[in-house]
Amino acid sequence: MIEPLIRIEDLHYSYPGGDEAVSSIDLDIGRGEIIAIVGQNGAGKTTLAKHFNGLLKPTRGRVVVGNVDTRKAAVAALARKIGYVFQNPDHQIFLDTVAGEVRFGPSNLGLSPGEVQRRVDQALEVVGLSTLLGADPRSLSKGQRQRVALASVLSMEPEVLVLDEPTTGQDYREGKEIMDFVRDLNRRGHTVVFITHDMNLVARYADRVVVLCEGRVLMDGSPREVFGHPETLAKTHLVPPAATALALRLRNLGFGHVLTIEELMGECISLLGGDRKVVCL
Amino acid sequence: MSAYNRGESFVHRLSPLTKMLWCAAVLAVGVAFNHPLYLGAVLGTVICVALLGKQGRELARSLSGLGVLSLILFLIQILFYHEGRVVLALVPLGHGYGHVTTDGILFGLAMVFRMNSILLSVFVLLATTQPREIVLALVEKLRVPYDYAFMFTTALRFIPVLLAEARVILAAQETRGCAVSGHNPLRKLKAYIPLAVPLVMISLNKAERLAISLETRAFGSGNRTSYYECRLAAADMLCMVIVVGVLLTSLTFSFLGYGRVNL
Numbered sequence: 001m002i003e004p005l006i007r008i009e010d011l012h013y014s015y016p017g018g019d020e021a022v023s024s025i026d027l028d029i030g031r032g033e034i035i036a037i038v039g040q041n042g043a044g045k046t047t048l049a050k051h052f053n054g055l056l057k058p059t060r061g062r063v064v065v066g067n068v069d070t071r072k073a074a075v076a077a078l079a080r081k082i083g084y085v086f087q088n089p090d091h092q093i094f095l096d097t098v099a100g101e102v103r104f105g106p107s108n109l110g111l112s113p114g115e116v117q118r119r120v121d122q123a124l125e126v127v128g129l130s131t132l133l134g135a136d137p138r139s140l141s142k143g144q145r146q147r148v149a150l151a152s153v154l155s156m157e158p159e160v161l162v163l164d165e166p167t168t169g170q171d172y173r174e175g176k177e178i179m180d181f182v183r184d185l186n187r188r189g190h191t192v193v194f195i196t197h198d199m200n201l202v203a204r205y206a207d208r209v210v211v212l213c214e215g216r217v218l219m220d221g222s223p224r225e226v227f228g229h230p231e232t233l234a235k236t237h238l239v240p241p242a243a244t245a246l247a248l249r250l251r252n253l254g255f256g257h258v259l260t261i262e263e264l265m266g267e268c269i270s271l272l273g274g275d276r277k278v279v280c281l
Numbered sequence: 282m283s284a285y286n287r288g289e290s291f292v293h294r295l296s297p298l299t300k301m302l303w304c305a306a307v308l309a310v311g312v313a314f315n316h317p318l319y320l321g322a323v324l325g326t327v328i329c330v331a332l333l334g335k336q337g338r339e340l341a342r343s344l345s346g347l348g349v350l351s352l353i354l355f356l357i358q359i360l361f362y363h364e365g366r367v368v369l370a371l372v373p374l375g376h377g378y379g380h381v382t383t384d385g386i387l388f389g390l391a392m393v394f395r396m397n398s399i400l401l402s403v404f405v406l407l408a409t410t411q412p413r414e415i416v417l418a419l420v421e422k423l424r425v426p427y428d429y430a431f432m433f434t435t436a437l438r439f440i441p442v443l444l445a446e447a448r449v450i451l452a453a454q455e456t457r458g459c460a461v462s463g464h465n466p467l468r469k470l471k472a473y474i475p476l477a478v479p480l481v482m483i484s485l486n487k488a489e490r491l492a493i494s495l496e497t498r499a500f501g502s503g504n505r506t507s508y509y510e511c512r513l514a515a516a517d518m519l520c521m522v523i524v525v526g527v528l529l530t531s532l533t534f535s536f537l538g539y540g541r542v543n544l
Binding site for chain 2: 050053055074075076079080082083084086088090091092093094095104105108109138152153156
């Protein structure tokens, strides 16, 4: 097993005056993993994610980041380790230029001006906003503002990056660019946790999927394992990606378990007697 | 503090008009007297009404919230009020400064009781009355234009929403390493900018969206009629008579010099 970076032990949390939003969650997040959290609305995805950097403190059980119990640490201190991108960018945008907004995070970390500048440039490059450095974030579209918010956390280069629905409001290409960069970060050693409703995103980018249902972990495994159990997924109103579902239906014809359209094509070609490598190019 | 607590009690069933009259009476009596004993009695009646409305738990919560404010108010009074017999001299030398006096203590207590009874009476009104009923009472009985009544309740309705937004904003800025701490007041003020700006922007956006959704639903396009009516029952009449009676008696007594100390 990979060294756990975030360890969650018997986590319970109820919002003041509400029912339990998550209960009995045991989860280890290893260094270098890229994990998707999925589940229907109200399954507890955001509640769980907010425990990673101490935004919420457990009502029972504990969350340990590195070797720090989140109950004993301030969010601003944990922010060096754990970046969190919120769903709504308007909750954080307060400066009148894109560059200034992205600079705010790293300059709170006490880095040298050169280092701050390097990070700002890089983060803006990644989200494709380099040409809008001086623009007022409020005059941008919602999708663009979301990317400003993302860049402002990326520029802090946290060990763990938590993304709450990073691709909502983005078109296909924008979403892909963001996720490709997130995967690059992951390959460079950053741990990534993202919340999503998009199963194709899970199939393409995640190494591991945690499926939540009514505040509990329903399944935890690789996308291949998890999407192989459509009946269990249905409990939390999820369906596997279309390619996977189709291949499952065509099992009698000899189709194997696939995750993406490309793999499905590969199966078709090899069933027809061709060389699947041709397609993978 | 601003939220309506659904419930079933005598106070819940009373007309909003009766409760508003009661609030006004508490305010008038609270200002008319300045003796802590009398004001303590006023606070006592407010607490009784709150308990009658089954608001015990919420009352305790608001009281503990107001406690800090009360303490500050009390301390300011006893530290800066110098008439009367000196009970305790914090600074032995000089005149006045740091002298805690009997009158200071009495005056401080009076202020605390006064503030708490006025605020808590409004709290009881809001906790036991649906905003819709308040609007209805204002519009139908007090002839307040509907637009103004609507504005009033919308403002009340948005307090908890904005508090929730403020919490999310605080969380979002904290995750960017922004910490509101330290002792330098200027720096502290500066640290609040990342919180204040998004909150104002979000509120403006919300107001604009609200205006649009109101207009798309034909707000202000003609005379409104309403399904519910603001009715005054026998219990309301009785309560109003009692409230007015107590109010007039109190004002008379206060005019005659009872419950007033020359401070």
